Amino acid sequence: MMWPWLLQLLIPGASGKVAVVSLATNDYYAKGAFVALHSAGLHSGVDVDRLLLVPASSKISSDWLRRFERLNIKVVDVPDVLPSSVLQAAMEAERQRLQQQGILEILQPMPYGGAFAKVHAWDPALGYEKILLLDGDLLVKRRLRPLLRLEPVSAGKDLNDAFNYGVVVLKPDAVIHAGLVKLLMHASEDDLRRYNTRKSSEVGLCDQTLVAGYVAEKTSLHFFEEARTKDAGTPKLMSSEFNLVVSYRAKDRCEDPRERRQIDKARLVHFANHWLNFEALIENREAPGRVDSPRCYKAAFRYWHDIYHHGLQLSQLAETDPPVLPRYKAMEPQEDGMATPDDVKDMFLSFQDIKSNFSNSRGQDGSKDVEL
Template identity: 55%
Template structure:
């Protein structure tokens, strides 16, 4: 889904639209959702809090509005022919089949840190009433609405528009059916669940200490969906260099997931080229996921600096046309 007023930088180019078409991917232009002054103020407050901690450029280099286009997934005019919809963020890579998600009753998601659920992977049922309510919420929310439905506590960093929608849906259209977790302890104690490591393994929430646990590499390998959240993954750098750190500060136990994203990206490009070429063309083999060596460790500070500076200096919008 692409908002109607998307800038030329964020909107897919004509070349990419043709590629999507050859791959059988439908790109839908959806109406823009203009946030209310109270929502904008809360989002700016979030950014100011991140800036005061010195992590704004890492977590949220551009102003975020991840919930705005997503609410159109409930639009029955667009998706009413489907009984269920699995909503996935664009920064997710699927390593294994996710067909089991379609057996879950909407709403279904994974539990987030302080939110009702994480908005990156969501099983929903298109509903005209919910669609209208969410548009009304984001475009007309007062400061009292933000305080009521946003589940972040005072002083905690958060993406206001997503927490606002999550809190509203949980309050008025729940209960939320939470994904089970790969960890036995989480299944035995449901209230301790945080972000299913099978259907929503979020890399940006995985600390170095957790990565050093032998079990973490097994969770990454077993995960069906890996979520490179919060602008931590430099897709453009990784698209060009399979060995780039991916996330500039990331522990390397996620390197296999970064490489797999790179391989899938280039596989899609080769498929698109094969579908537009004349005559019979041998289709490229589907990439297979493989784990990274546990001995690789973190990227060196010099390598992190090299990739970050390169990322900052390039004009990715211009270069993307060359891929």
């Protein structure tokens, strides 16, 4: 018989000291976090807690909070982290620059909200020795165990920032937690210059920029792209097994056969820059994505749809049999290619409708949201 303490060493999370954490600020973003955390639970392979962080000013309905709780996802209330006037002004200036360059709809279609509170994942008061922090636009589709074994701080490389903030393996640290909260809430012009690793010509300054710069200065980083597993091969920048980023470069990726193979190999797919239209994909499993989504990602979009509805069914069960567990299925070669013009048109119009709700400061349930 194996000694219990040895079992805990061999299986990450067996001691209850590992958690997968995401954040949501309203019902729309709750749908993304719901899929991220439910898919993580289906693929964790070990006893790992899952937490949803809910900032104080969030407008999440009681119905959605109950859905998380019925899937044994812990809902944790956390304080708001309000950005300093300097940081807020800098981000608004970035939006204006993106608008002038005609790429605002691609890179930052919606203003940033309460996502600054993600830094509470660093708080030791959560009670965990290791945290896997996930954005709400993440889909886990293969086993998480190799990722959970990585040493903190582990993350993917980023085109402009010190690392990509969408998937981070971290060790809670009171000093870093306090430092990040202080940085975001009191950031000065000097702080922006110190922690912003972007060049003057590179747009897209946001909370990730400062958080990544600060953490990189305070601790050692381990990059996913440098991790070696039997399945990983030699992934390219931002196409790592643990954080394959679907971004504005997606079309180029889909035209590269080597890159296309990475999609099916990836354990986590990160639909950055709002590549997921949650509402449309919930209704239509064949939705192509956001605006000009290449079809080579369609298998991942379909799986997102399946995971969402599987979780929704589980959250509504009484004593009935659980729904069939969804499985990721790669696309057939003949399905590859680009979305049709009609697909693009329909998806773009639907996305604009959703965006208008945010512009009017209204959540999906009609409640007023707090915009920062």
